[in-house]
Amino acid sequence: MTASIDALIPDAATALTDDAIAAHYSAGVAATWLRVNFVSSVDGAATHNGLSGGLGTEADRRVFDILRRLCDVVLVGAGTVRAERYGPLRVDEVAASWRVNHGLAGQPVCAIVSGALGLDPASRIFTEAPARPIVVTIGTSPVERRRALAEVADVIVAGDDELDVAALVSAVGDRGLGRIHCEGGPTLFGTLLAADAVDELCLTVSPLLEAGDARRIAHGELPEARALTLAGALTSESALLLRYLVRHDAPGRS
Numbered sequence: 001m002t003a004s005i006d007a008l009i010p011d012a013a014t015a016l017t018d019d020a021i022a023a024h025y026s027a028g029v030a031a032t033w034l035r036v037n038f039v040s041s042v043d044g045a046a047t048h049n050g051l052s053g054g055l056g057t058e059a060d061r062r063v064f065d066i067l068r069r070l071c072d073v074v075l076v077g078a079g080t081v082r083a084e085r086y087g088p089l090r091v092d093e094v095a096a097s098w099r100v101n102h103g104l105a106g107q108p109v110c111a112i113v114s115g116a117l118g119l120d121p122a123s124r125i126f127t128e129a130p131a132r133p134i135v136v137t138i139g140t141s142p143v144e145r146r147r148a149l150a151e152v153a154d155v156i157v158a159g160d161d162e163l164d165v166a167a168l169v170s171a172v173g174d175r176g177l178g179r180i181h182c183e184g185g186p187t188l189f190g191t192l193l194a195a196d197a198v199d200e201l202c203l204t205v206s207p208l209l210e211a212g213d214a215r216r217i218a219h220g221e222l223p224e225a226r227a228l229t230l231a232g233a234l235t236s237e238s239a240l241l242l243r244y245l246v247r248h249d250a251p252g253r254s
């Protein structure tokens with residue numbers, strides 16, 4: 001049986017339907033929007049044995065799938081693609097027709113961020129993709145690899161030595177892909193945060209304590225902490241599914 005998901009904030013409700021969950025995550029979202037989704041243990045681990053899967057609950061997986069319904073493009077770092085062995089990004093038929101009924105393309109585009117381009121053009125993420133993928137890279141990436149990947153994906157060069165996040169957002173926006181849904185990982189999230197490009201963080205707090213030395217959900221340097229506003233909280237079987245908006249108007253705690 002599917003785990004019941006209940007709402008705490010903004011309005012209490014029990015046993016939410018997929019449509020109600022989609023409405024919860026759609027509230028306040030603009031046509032150009034960058035949402036990031038992560039799962040973490042209560043003590044802040046972003047992985048269990050090197051992967052996120054060991055942290056996710058059934059409710060987290062349900063929300064993970066629903067968030068893919070709501071976007072134009074799923075943005076993901078090459079490290080996550082490699083670690084989590086991403087296959088072709090495809091939503092199921094119910095989600096595809098839901099998307100079409102809500103004015104979206106049947107399938108979201110998958111955009112992979114990679115500096116070194118250690119991505120195999122013959123891998124299923126490219127060859128079986130229902131929508132032509134995008135590879136986002138930087139000017140110093142190997143030209144031969146870039147050429148090989150251009151056979152199976154649109155290659156966007158955003159930045160010379162390092163990723164220019166504004167150029168990335170603008171390039172996908174020019175393709176009509178304004179609603180960006182980032183599935184991680186921590187290196188990419190750190191870069192997006194440093195560029196102040198993130199509008200929303202969806203965070204599942206799984207009822208687990210991991211200890212150890214697992215990484216946190218964001219990695220890298222930030223000039224100052226970012227302030228967040230809690231926009232939503234769902235709960236299911238002791239997990240919290242939180243929706244935070246990044247406050248672009250307020251300085252964070254430095």
Ligand SMILES: NC(=O)c1ccc[n+]([C@@H]2O[C@H](COP(=O)([O-])OP(=O)(O)OC[C@H]3O[C@@H](n4cnc5c(N)ncnc54)[C@H](OP(=O)(O)O)[C@@H]3O)[C@@H](O)[C@H]2O)c1
Nearest residue numbers: 038039051052077078079080114115116184185187188191
């Ligand atoms: N808890 C969760 O919800 C969650 C979500 C996602 C991932 N994870 C976990 O996170 C781990 C992977 O972490 P990660 O930090 O390596 O993930 P990542 O951010 O997905 O990948 C890092 C790689 O992506 C590319 N990349 C990311 N940001 C870049 C930038 N600013 N400029 C250029 N290239 C950039 C680079 O690829 P190249 O090396 O190809 O240049 C870099 O090595 C895995 O264990 C995964 O399971 C957890």
